[in-house]
Amino acid sequence: MKKSFLNILSVAFVLTTIGIVMDGDVVKTTMLVRFSEFLLMWGIISLIVVLFYFPIKYLLRNKKIV
Template sequence: MKKKILNILNIAFLTTTIGFIADGDVKEPTASIRFFEFFMMTGIVFTLICIIYFSYAFAKKNLLKA
């Protein structure tokens, strides 16, 4: 379980980093706002991937049990 969560966190960091590099918007002037945005976006992506992955795993487990 811990390895799965760490893998999902790595995917979220990678996705967020690629998104920030590819983003063409004007950057905020302060570094603290940039870090806040980066970590909040990482948290959102991590949460969404966890919801999708664990919902799929739960449904798959229950369907195979029935």
């Protein structure tokens, strides 16, 4: 369980970093705003990945689909 959470957080971190680098804000924002935006985006992406990963893992394990 710990390993799966670490994997999910690392995937979300990479996706968030790519999103922040590709972000083209016209207005220059402060460092605090950029940091809070990064943390919130990381949390949202982690939540989305968790909501897809664990139900699929549960269904595959209990229903013996694969």
